Structures are given as structure tokens and as C-alpha cells.
Amino acid sequence: MNYLTRRLVTFPVVMLGVSVLVFVSIRLVPGDAITAMLGTEAGLLTPAQRASLETYFGMDQSWFGQYWHWLGGVLQGNLGISVTYGRPVLDVILRVFPLTLELALLSMIVALAVGLPAGVYAATHAERPSDLIVRIVAMVGQSTPSFVVALLAIYALSVWFGVLPAMGTFTPLWEDPLKNLAQMILPALTLGFAFAAAVTRISRSAMLDILSDDYIRTARAKGVPARSVIWHHALPNALIPVVTVSGVEFGYLLGGAVIVEQVFALPGLGRTVLDAILQRDYALVQGACCSSRLIS
Amino acid sequence: MGRPRFKNLVSAVAVAAALGAAFPATAATLNMAWSQDATGLDPHKQTAFSSLRLLELVYEPLVRTDSDLNIAPAVATSWEFSEDGQTLTFKLDADAKFSNGNKVMTSDVKASFERILNEETGASARANFLSIESIDTPDDETVVFNLSQPDVPLLTAMSSINAAILPAGLIEAGMIGTETLGSGPFVLDSWEPNSREVLSVNENWAGGAVGVDGINISVLPDETAILAALRTDQVDFALINDPLVATLVPSNPNLSLNREPVLNYHVLQLNAEEGAMTEEKVRQAISCAIDRQDVLDAALLGEGKVTGPLTMPAYASDPSDLLCYAPDLEKAKALMAEAGYEDGFSASVIAATGEPPTAAAEAQVIQSQLAEIGIDLEIEMMELNVYIDRWLKGDFDMAVALNGGRTDPYTMYNRYWTKDGNLAHVAHYGDDMLDSLMQQGRVETDPEKRKEIFAEFSKHITDVSPWIWLYTGYSYTAANDKVSGFEANPTGSLFGLSAVTVGE
Numbered sequence: 075m076n077y078l079t080r081r082l083v084t085f086p087v088v089m090l091g092v093s094v095l096v097f098v099s100i101r102l103v104p105g106d107a108i109t110a111m112l113g114t115e116a117g118l119l120t121p122a123q124r125a126s127l128e129t130y131f132g133m134d135q136s137w138f139g140q141y142w143h144w145l146g147g148v149l150q151g152n153l154g155i156s157v158t159y160g161r162p163v164l165d166v167i168l169r170v171f172p173l174t175l176e177l178a179l180l181s182m183i184v185a186l187a188v189g190l191p192a193g194v195y196a197a198t199h200a201e202r203p204s205d206l207i208v209r210i211v212a213m214v215g216q217s218t219p220s221f222v223v224a225l226l227a228i229y230a231l232s233v234w235f236g237v238l239p240a241m242g243t244f245t246p247l248w249e250d251p252l253k254n255l256a257q258m259i260l261p262a263l264t265l266g267f268a269f270a271a272a273v274t275r276i277s278r279s280a281m282l283d284i285l286s287d288d289y290i291r292t293a294r295a296k297g298v299p300a301r302s303v304i305w306h307h308a309l310p311n312a313l314i315p316v317v318t319v320s321g322v323e324f325g326y327l328l329g330g331a332v333i334v335e336q337v338f339a340l341p342g343l344g345r346t347v348l349d350a351i352l353q354r355d356y357a358l359v360q361g362a363c364c365s366s367r368l369i370s
Numbered sequence: 371m372g373r374p375r376f377k378n379l380v381s382a383v384a385v386a387a388a389l390g391a392a393f394p395a396t397a398a399t400l401n402m403a404w405s406q407d408a409t410g411l412d413p414h415k416q417t418a419f420s421s422l423r424l425l426e427l428v429y430e431p432l433v434r435t436d437s438d439l440n441i442a443p444a445v446a447t448s449w450e451f452s453e454d455g456q457t458l459t460f461k462l463d464a465d466a467k468f469s470n471g472n473k474v475m476t477s478d479v480k481a482s483f484e485r486i487l488n489e490e491t492g493a494s495a496r497a498n499f500l501s502i503e504s505i506d507t508p509d510d511e512t513v514v515f516n517l518s519q520p521d522v523p524l525l526t527a528m529s530s531i532n533a534a535i536l537p538a539g540l541i542e543a544g545m546i547g548t549e550t551l552g553s554g555p556f557v558l559d560s561w562e563p564n565s566r567e568v569l570s571v572n573e574n575w576a577g578g579a580v581g582v583d584g585i586n587i588s589v590l591p592d593e594t595a596i597l598a599a600l601r602t603d604q605v606d607f608a609l610i611n612d613p614l615v616a617t618l619v620p621s622n623p624n625l626s627l628n629r630e631p632v633l634n635y636h637v638l639q640l641n642a643e644e645g646a647m648t649e650e651k652v653r654q655a656i657s658c659a660i661d662r663q664d665v666l667d668a669a670l671l672g673e674g675k676v677t678g679p680l681t682m683p684a685y686a687s688d689p690s691d692l693l694c695y696a697p698d699l700e701k702a703k704a705l706m707a708e709a710g711y712e713d714g715f716s717a718s719v720i721a722a723t724g725e726p727p728t729a730a731a732e733a734q735v736i737q738s739q740l741a742e743i744g745i746d747l748e749i750e751m752m753e754l755n756v757y758i759d760r761w762l763k764g765d766f767d768m769a770v771a772l773n774g775g776r777t778d779p780y781t782m783y784n785r786y787w788t789k790d791g792n793l794a795h796v797a798h799y800g801d802d803m804l805d806s807l808m809q810q811g812r813v814e815t816d817p818e819k820r821k822e823i824f825a826e827f828s829k830h831i832t833d834v835s836p837w838i839w840l841y842t843g844y845s846y847t848a849a850n851d852k853v854s855g856f857e858a859n860p861t862g863s864l865f866g867l868s869a870v871t872v873g874e
Contacts, residue, residue: 105755109762111409113754114773115417115494117762118785118792122489123496130492158409158563160548225594232598241599242403242566242588339590341565349564353409354755 089364093148096363097141100356107131107157110354131157144360153365154357158350163361166346171365174343176247177265177334178327180258182320184266189273190316196274197281197312198304208274215271224264224337231260241339261338265331269323276319280312328369398583400853400872403596404609407564407589412547413534414486414493419862422531423609426863427569427585429534429552432460432479432513433525437859437866439683439777441525445474445535445553446513455520455815460513465576468537469557476507481538483515485546495532497792498781499524520813522820523778531863555580555868564589581855581871597848600625606853606872609864610846612727613673619848626851629673629844630858633681633775633782636674636726638719638736638838641767642799645717651709653835658694658702659743660736666841669731674843679783679828681775681842683860685821689839692832702743714744717767721749722757726772726843733770764795775842777861779824780812787831799836 108127109116119127128134135143147154153163196208232238239260245253284290285308293307294300332344343366350358408421413429416422433449436442441449446460466474483505486493501521506514517524527533537551550558555577556569567587571580588605590596593615599605601622610616619627638660646652662676678689689695694702706712719736721729730751737747747768752760760766776782786797787804794800807827814820832839845862852873857866 103753103756104759105753106759109758110755111415112417112494114758114761114793116758117796118494118497119492120489120496123492123494126490127492225592228595228598232601236602238598238602238604240604241595242590242605243586244565337592337595339565339588339592339595341562345564345591352753352755 089367092367093145093360093364094141096360097144098137100351100354100359101137105354106133107354107356108133110352144357148364153361156350156355156358156361158353158355158358163357166358167343167362167365170341170343170346172246173244173340174328174331174335176254176258177261177331177340177342178324180262181264181266181269181327181331182324184262185269185273185323186316186320188266189270190277192270192274193277193316194281194304194309194312196278197285200282209278212271212274212278215267216275218268219333220264220268220331221333221337223267224261224334227260227264228337239338244339244341257340261331261334261340264338265327265334269327272319272323273316277312277316280315281308284308284312328366398872400582400585400607400867400870401588401605402585402607402609402867403588403590403599403605405589405591405593405596405611408561408567410547411550411558411561413531413536413552414482414491414495415547417494417532423862423864424558424567424587425534425552426531426554426865427556427867428550428554428558429531429536430466430554431529431531431533432535433529434865435526435529435777435859435861435863437857439860441529444529445479449525451520451522451525451815455522455813456517458515458517458524460515462511462513463576464511466553467574467576468551468553469572469574470551471574472537474535474553475538476510476513478538479513479535480505480507481541482534482536485536485541486533493532495527495530497785498527498530499533520815522815523780523812526776526778527781529777555865556585559584564591575868577868580868582867585867600848600850603850603852605850607847607849607856607867607870610848613670613843613846614727616844616846616848617671617673619846624851626849628847628849628856628858630847630860630862631675632842632845632860632862633777634772635677635679635681635775635842636732636840637771637773638840639766639769639771639796640798640835640837641764642836645767646709646711646715647717647767649709649711650834651705652711654693654833655702655705655709655711655743656740656745657832657835657838658698658705659745660739660838660840661697662695662840664697664739665732665735668735669728670841670843674841676841677839679831679839680779680824682777682779682782684777685779685824687825687828692829693835699742706743712744714746716746716748718748718750719768719770720757720760720766721751721770722754723751725754725757729770729772732840736770761796762793764798772843779827780808783827784808784812787827797836799834801834803830 144154156163156166159166192208196205199205239257247254290303290308293303332348335342335345343362347359347362404420406420408424409418410416410421413425416425430444432444432446434442434444445463445466447463448461450459462474462476468474485491486496486499501517501519501524502515503518504516536546540546540549540551555572555575557572559568559570561567566589570584590599593610593612596608597615597618600608616627619625640647640653642648642653666672666674676689678692680686719733721733733749737749740747761769785791785793788808789800789805807823811820811823814823847858853870855870859866
């Protein structure tokens with residue numbers, strides 16, 4: 075079997091496995107939609123009141139019954155209703171996903187635009203002081219958690235410059251692209267920062283490998299200008315590991331950059347899943363996890 | 371790499387600044403932020419702090435609690451208990467209207483309380499209204515509640531938004547929670563869960579003119595970000611939970627912080643039904659070993675006040691007379707020895723991550739203080755829902771808790787300290803004296819005598835130490851200098867926003 079057919083055959087099995095795992099694990103966690111809504115006041119409910127709320131949240135059926143019901147719905151394109159939003163789960167996901175996609179794409183652009191030139195520069199200046207500086211910055215960038223970068227950026231902007239991209243009132247890209255970009259640029263820089271560091275390190279080491287290859291020596295011996303050797307002969311080959319890593323990383327970014335979305339109050343997929351888990355919105359957790367698996 | 375990033379940052383600043391200039395905020399709309407969003411819109415069912423705060427702007431109960439914790443008119447203009455305390459009569463405000471212009475009728479009041487009392491509704495506040503036997507509506511402006519026994523705290527319970535008056539039509543249609551239609555100062559125009567709410571003024575509000583055009587509430591989950599938004603004037607008014615963030619507000623010249631003492635109390639709950647803590651002396655030793663002021667200073671930066679069980683100003687007294695409110699390590703050690711635990715024992719304490727924000731710090735300080743008398747405390751931090759699940763089952767040795775306060779001691783504590791209280795199994799302790807004092811307090815109508823009864827309750831319960839009451843904190847609101855006229859309320863209610871104005 076070739077690669078594609080193998081993926082196509084295993085795909086439904088993987089999806090089914092993921093859905094069962096998510097279904098069981100969210101229900102194994104103590105607490106339920108009733109305690110999420112009422113907190114400790116849930117203890118004041120009489121058994122009859124509790125039973126009535128359980129019916130409302132669909133918790134009165136057996137797990138198997140609930141799963142069967144959910145699976146039946148999914149096969150007809152119905153992911154269920156989110157109890158927090160009071161809307162179909164698919165609606166909620168389709169509303170929040172574009173933001174996550176945009177954030178992932180923007181931070182990817184930031185990472186490549188910064189990381190690649192830096193990596194190439196470091197490789198061509200290997201073991202010189204400027205290389206060392208790039209390497210140190212990359213190391214720091216990779217090891218600084220994104221919430222630290224995010225909070226520092228917010229602090230610096232608001233205290234030193236007295237401005238801040240609008241938070242809490244999010245404008246979708248198609249409504250007002252400029253306003254949207256002004257809101258997205260800081261989160262994208264934050265998220266892109268760590269990723270740029272990774273790209274720098276990978277592209278540097280890949281370039282170093284390739285610059286010592288025979289065909290580069292041949293090219294130089296033929297008298298090809300140094301600039302052309304680097305950008306036309308070496309870089310295309312050095313890009314292979316960079317592309318691989320970027321692909322993997324992009325999948326993670328789509329799964330939701332929870333922390334960055336949380337700090338910048340962006341209503342994206344990651345935050346939606348987090349809130350859904352905290353509020354025990356089972357249908358939304360289930361739907362969002364499965365669709366993010368589907369995409370990545 | 372440092373330089374390109376800096377360039378990007380500068381351009382971000384430029385873009386943001388340009389946009390800020392292009393879109394000035396509307397002058398008379400209040401931009402507000404909080405970190406936790408409402409969890410639902412049914413006033414009879416919601417108990418989460420933010421839900422109550424939102425719904426108090428949209429709905430009204432029969433009566434309200436004012437900033438001095440007195441009962442004040444809302445939908446009802448006057449109220450009266452009968453001589454024998456068995457009927458409670460309300461006169462409704464003839465001007466009270468729902469935001470669609472319909473008058474608030476006696477039938478709406480009746481339908482609302484019948485909905486709360488109906489078990490199928492699942493209203494947790496139902497427990498406070500069980501003394502209501504029937505509701506009469508003799509004329510268009512009078513509602514009479516017939517009670518099975520005198521119930522003084524009932525009026526206070528009715529001032530909660532959990533007893534909001536809803537339109538009978540909406541109740542019949544089963545639309546409460548999906549639609550909002552209240553008689554309060556504001557109308558909820560839209561709600562995007564965990565993102566934002568938009569409120570406009572209810573032109574039909576009987577309470578008079580409202581100072582703003584509307585309120586936009588943004589949910590900013592990170593409170594540091596709220597502070598930044600306040601600094602840059604993106605937000606005019608904000609609720610802050612974390613005392614560590616709140617203390618940073620006054621360092622900004624154009625921001626002011628409002629601290630309001632609240633009725634909620636921080637407490638260390640003990641499980642007096644298992645192991646060493648079944649011994650009264652061990653519990654007393656714990657009470658003596660804990661330096662309440664020290665926990666307050668270390669965990670909350672001193673942002674609060676040491677308290678006994680009664681946190682409401684009308685009943686609270688100086689807690690220093692209570693058992694071991696001056697920490698006494700020698701006495702604690704002696705008590706441990708008398709109980710046969712001179713070598714101490716091991717126990718675990720549960721605490722919820724981030725709820726309150728200081729929970730972990732409190733648990734750590736308590737852990738180190740109890741180590742002094744040989745108690746080896748293991749801290750179990752967990753997500754809020756997991757914590758609540760264990761708390762409701764009473765499944766803990768000790769629990770660091772922030773429990774809700776009420777303006778009436780009976781409503782506040784009957785769930786824990788009466789024999790058939792719904793949460794008696796969480797209290798893990800009960801005795802005849804507590805039960806009888808609670809019953810006396812419920813039926814006594816003379817305020818002075820009630821005060822004596824609850825003072826005795828307070829002394830007895832700290833003597834037997836089933837829980838270690840620690841302190842009350844503050845609720846914080848922060849505002850920039852454009853906002854004026856906000857009056858905070860010890861219940862946490864934001865009803866005061868109806869009087870706020872926003873300047874240029």
C-alpha cells in the first residue's frame with residue numbers, strides 16, 4: 075500500500091480512537107457541568123433538583139448511550155449543542171477557528187522572516203562574535219516561555235509607550251483588516267519569537283553542514299560569487315529540515331496557542347477548549363478536540 | 371535577531387497608536403473588563419460571582435441590599451411582616467416595568483417564586499425559601515407570602531438576584547436563560563461567552579435616569595492585562611480579584627482603586643469526623659498554632675481583616691475575644707500533648723488553583739505554621755471543579771476555602787451548622803447547641819436578641835473549632851479618572867454602575 079492509501083485507511087480508525095479517548099477522559103475528571111455552573115452551591119440541590127439538571131445537561135444517560143448518540147449525530151454532521159454558548163458546536167468552532175489559523179500563519183511568517191536570515195547569517199559568520207550573539211539570542215528565545223514574553227511585551231507597551239493593541243473586543247479580519255492586524259501583531263510576534271529562535275538554530279546548523287559539502291567547494295572553485303553560493307546553492311538544500319520542522323510546529327500552533335490567546339484575550343480555538351474544559355461543556359470539548367485532530 | 375524584532379515592535383506601536391487616534395471611544399459608554407465571565411443567564415440558577423454581577427444589572431429582586439447592608443426598595447416599595455411573623459406582605463412599585471415596557475405584575479412575582487420553589491427548576495437558592503407555603507395576590511399591587519413558621523432571614527434571601535422577578539410569560543415559554551427580559555437599569559444586547567457583553571440602558575427603568583449610554587464588558591482572562599488596559603485607557607472600569615494586581619493600581623496617577631470589605635470569608639475547614647481531628651483539643655491546638663494575621667500578611671499582602679465566623683457589620687464583633695485569636699504556640703503544644711499527639715500527625719489539605727488567587731500561598735503559610743506543632747501537612751492543589759467535587763463530598767482532611775457570606779447569619783450558616791443543613795456533611799461537625807442557637811436565631815424577631823444569640827453561636831463554634839476562621843478580604847474595582855459616582859456594595863453587586871457617569 076502506498077503512503078496515501080495507508081493514511082486514508084487508518085484515518086477513520088485514528089479519529090474514532092481520539093473521540094473515544096477525549097470522551098472518556100473528560101468524563102473521568104471529577105466535577106461535572108452542574109458543579110461547574112453552581113460551584114459549592116450545588117450542594118444545596120435536592121435529589122429531584124439534581125435529577126432535573128442532569129436531564130437538562132444530558133448526563134442522565136449511560137456513557138455508552140451518550141457516546142452512541144454523539145457518534146450518530148457526527149455522522150450526520152451534527153456535533154451537538156454547546157451548553158455555554160447555547161449554539162451548535164460546529165458554529166462555535168467555525169467562529170473561533172479562523173482566528174487561530176490567522177495567528178498560526180502570522181507567527182509562522184514572523185518566525186521564517188526573522189529566523190531564516192538570522193540562521194544563514196550565523197552560519198556564514200560561524201564562530202565569530204556575531205554568530206555567538208545570534209546563538210545566545212536564539213537560545214534565550216527558545217527557552218523563554220511565551221507567557222513571559224507576552225506579559226513583558228504588554229507591560230513595556232502599556233507603561234513605556236502608553237499604547238496597547240485593543241484587547242477583549244476582537245475584530246475579525248474580514249470586517250476590518252487593519253484593525254484586525256493591529257490586534258494580531260503583538261500576539262503573532264510573541265508566538266513567533268520562540269519559533270523564530272528554533273528556525274534560527276536549525277537553519278544555522280543545516281547551512282553549516284551544507285557549506286562544507288563538496289558541491290559548494292566546487293561552486294566556489296568555479297568562481298561563483300559568494301552571495302550566489304549561499305542563496306542559490308546552499309540555502310535551498312538547507313531548507314529541507316526547516317520545512318519539516320515548520321510543518322510539525324504549524325500543526326501545534328493550529329491545535330491552539332492557549333497561553334498566548336489567554337493573555338491577549340483572543341477568542342481562538344485554544345481558549346475555547348480551555349474554557350469548555352473548565353465549564354465541563356462536554357459537547358464542545360469533544361467537538362473541538364476532534365476537529366483540531368482532523369486539521370493537524 | 372534582537373534588532374529586527376525591535377523594528378517590528380516599533381511598527382506595532384505605530385500602528386496601534388494610529389488606530390487609537392482613528393477610533394476614539396464613545397464618551398458616554400463605560401468600557402469595563404473582568405477576568406471571569408458569566409456562566410449563564412438564568413438568575414434563579416446562576417451562582418457564579420460574575421453571573422450574579424451581570425444579572426444584577428439586568429434583573430431586579432423585590433428588594434435590594436444597599437451599601438450599608440440595609441434592605442432597600444427595588445420592585446417592591448414597601449414590605450411588612452405580620453405580628454406573628456407568619457405572613458410577609460409587599461407593595462409593588464406601580465412604575466416598575468420590564469425593558470419591553472410591560473408593567474411588573476403581581477402575577478410575575480408569584481410565577482417567579484413558584485419557579486424557584488419548583489424542584490424541576492434546579493434553583494439552589496430554593497433552600498432559602500422553603501418556609502413559603504403559599505402566595506396570594508389580593509390586588510394589583512399587593513403580594514402576600516404565607517409562611518409555615520416565622521422566618522426573619524427570608525427578607526434578606528429575597529434581596530438576592532437569585533430571587534429575581536422574571537416575566538411570567540417568559541417563564542411559561544421556558545425561555546429564561548436563552549432570552550433576558552428584566553426590570554433592571556440595563557438591557558443585555560449581546561453576550562459572547564468568555565469574550566464580551568454589550569449592555570444598553572433600559573429606558574423603562576423605574577429607578578430613573580442612568581448616567582451612561584451603555585456598558586461594554588470585555589473578558590480579559592489575565593488580570594495583568596486588565597491593568598495594562600486600564601493604564602492605556604482602553605478600559606475605564608474593571609473588577610480585580612487578585613490582591614497582588616490590585617495593589618499595583620494606585621501607582622498609576624490616573625487610576626484609582628476601590629477596596630470594599632466583603633462578607634466572604636477565608637477559612638481552614640477541618641474534618642472533625644476522622645483521625646486526630648476528632649479530638650477537640652487537637653482542633654483547638656490548630657486554632658492556637660495558626661497566626662491569622664501572619665497568613666493574611668504573607669499570602670494576601672495584608673489585604674484584609676482577621677475575622678470570626680460573623681462577617682456582616684451588623685453582627686460582627688471584635689474577634690480578639692475568641693479562642694486563640696492571639697496565636698499561642700505553647701498552649702497549642704500543650705493541647706496536642708493532652709490529646710496524646712505530642713509527636714504530631716500527618717494530614718493533607720486541599721486547595722483550588724487560582725480560586726481564590728491566593729489559595730496556594732495560604733496553604734503554604736498554614737503548612738509551615740502547623741509544622742511548628744508537629745503536624746505534617748501535605749498540600750493538594752487541584753482544578754476548581756475537582757476541588758468542588760471533593761469538597762461537596764466532604765472528602766478531605768483539611769480544606770483551604772473561600773466561602774460565601776450573607777447579610778444574615780442564619781442564611782449564611784444554616785447549610786452547615788443545623789442538623790438537617792444541606793452541607794452538614796461538609797462541615798464535618800455538629801452539636802445540639804449549634805443547632806438550637808441557629809433555630810432560635812431564625813425565629814427571633816427582636817434584632818438585639820438575635821445579636822446575642824449569634825454572638826453566643828460565634829463564641830461556641832470557635833471554642834469547639836470545627837473550622838478555623840481566618841479573615842475577610844476585599845473586592846476591588848479599579849477605575850480611571852473619567853469615571854465618577856460609583857458606589858460599591860459589600861455584597862459585591864455592581865448595581866452602583868447605574869449611577870456612574872463617564873467624562874471626557
